[in-house]
Amino acid sequence: MKSLSVEQRITTIYTNESRRVLATLIRLLQGNFDLAEEAMQDAFVAALAQWQRDGVPDNPRAWLISTGRFKAIDRIRKNTSQDHHLQAFAHTLSAELATELPDDDDAIEDDRLRLIFTCCHPSLAMEARIALTLREVCGLTTEAIAAAFLVPVPTLAQRIVRAKNKIRDAVIPYDVPEPEQLPKRLEAVLPVIYLVFNEGYSASSGGKVVQRDLSAEAIRLGRLLSDLLPHADADGLLALMLLHDARRAGRTNANGDLIPLEEQDRSLWNRAQIREGCELVVQALKAGPPGIYTLQASIAAVHAEAPSAKETDWAEITGLYDILLRINPSPVVQLNRAAALAMRDGPEAGLEAIDKLMGLKNLKHYYLLYAARADLFRRMGLSQEATCCYQQALDLTQQEPERRFLQQRLSTLQNN
Amino acid sequence: MKYLCLVYYDEKKMQQLSQQDWDTLNRECIECVEGLTQGGHFLDGAPLLSTDTATTLRMRDNKPLITDGPFAETKEQLAGFYMLEARDMNEAIRLAEKIPPARYGCVEIRPVRELLGQDNNR
Numbered sequence: 001m002k003s004l005s006v007e008q009r010i011t012t013i014y015t016n017e018s019r020r021v022l023a024t025l026i027r028l029l030q031g032n033f034d035l036a037e038e039a040m041q042d043a044f045v046a047a048l049a050q051w052q053r054d055g056v057p058d059n060p061r062a063w064l065i066s067t068g069r070f071k072a073i074d075r076i077r078k079n080t081s082q083d084h085h086l087q088a089f090a091h092t093l094s095a096e097l098a099t100e101l102p103d104d105d106d107a108i109e110d111d112r113l114r115l116i117f118t119c120c121h122p123s124l125a126m127e128a129r130i131a132l133t134l135r136e137v138c139g140l141t142t143e144a145i146a147a148a149f150l151v152p153v154p155t156l157a158q159r160i161v162r163a164k165n166k167i168r169d170a171v172i173p174y175d176v177p178e179p180e181q182l183p184k185r186l187e188a189v190l191p192v193i194y195l196v197f198n199e200g201y202s203a204s205s206g207g208k209v210v211q212r213d214l215s216a217e218a219i220r221l222g223r224l225l226s227d228l229l230p231h232a233d234a235d236g237l238l239a240l241m242l243l244h245d246a247r248r249a250g251r252t253n254a255n256g257d258l259i260p261l262e263e264q265d266r267s268l269w270n271r272a273q274i275r276e277g278c279e280l281v282v283q284a285l286k287a288g289p290p291g292i293y294t295l296q297a298s299i300a301a302v303h304a305e306a307p308s309a310k311e312t313d314w315a316e317i318t319g320l321y322d323i324l325l326r327i328n329p330s331p332v333v334q335l336n337r338a339a340a341l342a343m344r345d346g347p348e349a350g351l352e353a354i355d356k357l358m359g360l361k362n363l364k365h366y367y368l369l370y371a372a373r374a375d376l377f378r379r380m381g382l383s384q385e386a387t388c389c390y391q392q393a394l395d396l397t398q399q400e401p402e403r404r405f406l407q408q409r410l411s412t413l414q415n416n
Numbered sequence: 417m418k419y420l421c422l423v424y425y426d427e428k429k430m431q432q433l434s435q436q437d438w439d440t441l442n443r444e445c446i447e448c449v450e451g452l453t454q455g456g457h458f459l460d461g462a463p464l465l466s467t468d469t470a471t472t473l474r475m476r477d478n479k480p481l482i483t484d485g486p487f488a489e490t491k492e493q494l495a496g497f498y499m500l501e502a503r504d505m506n507e508a509i510r511l512a513e514k515i516p517p518a519r520y521g522c523v524e525i526r527p528v529r530e531l532l533g534q535d536n537n538r
Contacts, residue, residue: 123505169537170527171417173504181506 006052013060014044019139021064023111028069029093031118031174033136033164035072040064042071061108069097109224112137114174116221119163120188121172128163133192135160138217140199147398182229190237190293193221197241201248215245232287236294239280243300246273258405262309274304295324314344331360339372347376367396371406383413418459418528419500419508424492425521427466444516452500457511463496492521499528 018040025036043064057063076090119133134140146156166172177185200214222238225231250268252258281301284294299320306312321337334357342350354373363369374389390410397403433441445463452458467486474481486493498515502508505525512523529537 121505123509169529171504173506175506177506 006056007048009056010044010047010051013047013056013064017061017064018044019115019137020108020112021061021068022136023115024065024108025068025072027111027114027174028065028096029072030089031167032072033167035075036068038075039068039072042075043068046071069093073097110176113176113224116189116192117176117185118167118172118174120185120192121167122185122188123170123172124163124166126188126191128159128166129188130192130195131156131159132163134196134199137221138196138214140196140214144199183231186225186229186231186234189225190233193218193225194237194241194293196221197244201244215241215248219245232284233291233293235280235287236284236291236297239277239284240293240297240300242273242277242280243297243304246270246277246304252401256401257408258401260405261303266307269304274301277301277304290323292324292328295320295327299324309343312343314340318344331357331363332366335363335366335369335372342376342379347379351376351380365396367393367402369393370396374409378409378413383416387413417502417504417508419502419505419512420526420528421498421500421508421512421515422494422524422526423496423498423515423517423521424490424524425495425517426491427493427495430495430520441516448514448516449498451514452498452511455511457500457502459499459501461496461498464494467493495521 021043022036022040025040026033029036029039046067047060047064051057073090073093076086076093079086115137116133119136120129124132131145134145135142142157142160143153146153197215197218200216200218219238219241222234222241226234226238247261247264247269249270250259250264250266277297278301281294281297284290285298290298299317302313302317302320317340318337321333321340325333325337335354338350338353338357341353351373354369354376357363357369370389370393374386374393377383377386377389387410390406390413394403394406394410397406430438442463449458449461470484470486472483472485472487474483495517498512500508500511502511505527508525512518512525515523517523
């Protein structure tokens, strides 16, 4: 029983601390991502043996970082290729062993920030930044990232390898950018954080729609950035995440089934978080022309403050989508605008807007397009068309709660 | 770490600059090189004559195949290069930002690799 509990504790420590340990090891190993990852795995393996014998140390994170550093040197020394650079590197690392490792939280958080900015370096393609950040900073599996971005696992894995090779070969430094470069560099970071949030808010596969830790992690990253860097759209992003997250308790029932916005019990929404989100939106809007996150947060704020779906200011929401489309003409925004339009002007108007999007390649496999279409047909009383669209949506999503929701709508239609 | 900064621009557009603007740009380049040299970053570099003067050579079956012009028709053409010494990519980017024609075309920043007897990087 005792050994099982140590194993369980190590699993928890891995979940909570492995990304921090990795971020610090990458710095100590001079930006060598692969070596740092191997060293971290080695350290956890060593922990499994030693902690079962001696007990879990007082500061497991410091133990893991220190052990990881020794393991990295071991690994290089055991490498028989006689690479002079590598051996010289091992020598430097050994010399540094004498220096005390700072383990205060500030130093550790700085390392996390270094990791974020390196993974989100503008020299890397956006898709590589996102993949690398989700993998390295957030510790998502390659499979989960691949599913989230609808690409095959090997493609995603290769994307990560190439990004790491570029960081190494082009010498992209493991640093937080200089103050004058920060705003520009931040533009590469914000979408990554939002995608992490969304991964937590609606997991790409499996039975649980809410991976609370991941959303909490994204909000934490958002807060950290917002604290550290005075930037309106960083506040906008934090507001957006807080406002979405505030609706969490009303979003699913006891069985974990999804409840659509118009049927949610709004008394379950987290009012304190909505207040904080709305204050951030106001603050971000005052700072100048709104960015894409501030606009989306403004839309979320209108929803959050409305007493019901019917009493929502749909004209305001449609107008906000129009501004958003001007600075970010994406098909997903167009789909959302169409849904808002349907609430403002009726399902026929929404359907007309959605039908214009049907040919877009990016939306071809997007289940929400078919779900939105199905919903409009249902509201128009066209059950045959609705059934067909719900079926198409069902074929395109792997998320269990989404599937159950669509299934439910489908059987309600068929029973009538 | 050595980085080669390759300067590209649309030659046709640059032809339309007045002689005065063109000379001003060239003087800026001279100043840029002076600044980079003083900072210990400038290793080598040169502006190139236009692609009208280019000749492309291919060796096939030990025979030279010679054609007129650059190897490919592109919207922007190679116009010059700077070989720079920089600590890392961030420093290379900051240095390349000072290359005057970057505001007309673009600068491709490429890390330089070493030629080795074996185990060469790809």
